[in-house]
Amino acid sequence: MEEAEETSSSKSEWKTISDPIQAGRLFAQDLLHNNRLLKTLRLTMDIRQDKETQDQALVSFYKRDNIQWASPLQCKLQGDIATGKGVDRHLMSTVISRIINGFHITLGGARITKIFEGEPDHLIPSISNKLLDNDMFAVAGRMIGHSFLHHGPSFPGLSPAIVHILLGGSLETAPITVQDCPDLDIRDIVTMLGGDAELNNVDSINQLCLLWNFPTLNATNRKWLSEKLILHAVIGRTQSQINQFQRGLQDTGLWSLLHHRKDVIQILFPRESETQFTSQMLLDCITWPRSTTIILGDEYEMVDDDERDIEDASRVCGYLKTFIESASPAELKGLIRFWIGWEVPEEGMRVEIVEGLLPTAVTCFEKLRLPRHHTEYSTFYQDLCACVESSSAFFFLDSDPTSGVLLTSAKKPSDQ
Structure with a gap:
């Protein structure tokens, strides 16, 4: 009876408590409690294998569909007799580390596959179709949400513009900056179009406009093109990736928390400097x-x-x-x-x-x-x-x- 009263109390408390960190912990605690009788999820990694094989095991675990990610979790390192909370922490930390630094798997020819690209605090999803076709953004969403449920590391450095769109914000109010574009050549074009100096690379600008189905440069559309090009570079080309990433997060059961507690978003996606x-x-x-x-x-x-x-x-x-x-x-x-x-x-x-x-x-x-x-x-x-x-x-x-x-x-x- 006492346990039922405590759980009922926590259900409402996470909505009203002032501290967003505590709100997130209470929500996760309640979600895990409600699913405590479900079949245990077993995350296993063989430390005797090479990094590519280890990372494939992590990706395969989070690629599974129709999984209740708030089910009980048991982590194990094969090739090692260790058990307990330390192993759980180690694997959760490894999962977030791979999202930040890249997986040792080959998709699209690269030896290290990064799901997000760009500079710190301006990371955006990679435009790679290989990653999209392999559901890697759904995998990333599940990994981040799963780590949050178990009080693990957050994913720092995501562009505020991507976070804004991810959580249902409008394109018109997305806080996009030129730093959100990882392509330096496109950055230069956008910056020049947004300024007042004479343009000396009109051919390159027009080629980019035609490639992205925008009208070419003329005497009146310079500033308009600057805004449209950066919007397309950051959001337009990554919309499918954002949608898949959103689906992965939703799979973990966090959407209700993020909908009711906007202040928890900064805990899930902190600035690089805050970590x-x-x-x-x-x-x-x-x-x-x-x-x-x-x-x-x-x-x-x-x-x-x-x-x-x-x-x-x-x-x-x-x-x-x-x-x-x-x-x-x-x-x-x-x-x-x-x-x-x-x-x-x-x-x-x-x-x-x-x-x-x-x-x-x-x-x-x-x-x-x-x-x-x-x-x-x-x-x-x-x-x-x-x-x-x-x-x-x-x-x-x-x-x-x-x-x-x-x-x-x-x-x-x-x-x-």
Whole structure:
């Protein structure tokens, strides 16, 4: 009875709560709860295979039609005995990473296939017909919506004009800018037509106008052509892709949320700058150790806070703080992903100082375990970077004997 009352309360609360982040979480929580008895979706990736085979597995999973994407989810890395929340986070992070950086699959001749193109905060769907024919924009919509349902990473950098049209906005009010056009030659033409300087490439302008079924340049239509060409370059040529992308998002059940809570759209599609974590943002999430955890054989043991233990903990924690304070945004994201499985910081990320060779992480419980033996920052930095950079290749290599949960770790380059 209490559970039913709580669910009923959350159904209305996500519509009225002021915080859009909390509104999105409540909506996802309610949707997942309502579908908890459905058949479990199983997302599997074989880490022993090459990247192309791995990415094909991800795409095949999200290409399936008539799927209830709010069903229970179970993720598994074949070739690895790891289970639990850390694996779920790792695969959700991988999915969004592929949308941002491209899939290792060949469609249209390219070795890396990108679904969106352009500069940060002005990304638009690729005009590739191969991607459209292979339902890759529906795949992208399902991936983004599925990650949102499980509180995973968002997709940053999409053009506000594309977001506007995607969510049902009119062409007349779309906030299109010249930066939204990834073709630099077309940008130059649009910019020149929008200015007042004398034009010296009329033939190129007229060729583009004829190609896109617009009238050629004359004495009175210069500014009109500038507006029409940029509108067609950004929206006209990508309308089918936008429609397919919209269908993929709708498949995940998010449309009701986005319809009622426009302020959640910026959470689903944030600006690139809004996804950059500062050092202080990460430091504010960390719970620092009060003692040193000693690993003795196959057992973990909390030791007394004697002078040496306190000194080791203070020194190594200082090294981690130095690393965080001097890290680039990319390095911070890599550390967070190594620590908890994806690039979304969590409150209560814990640090433990241990007897061990290399840094490890219990991703399911947001624990980072750092060896106490380091006495120089340079070697600490080298070991931590080696683990962070290679954690995707050597994801789970160690076990936590106290909980049965596996740890993320990595080999040094010299050990591989």
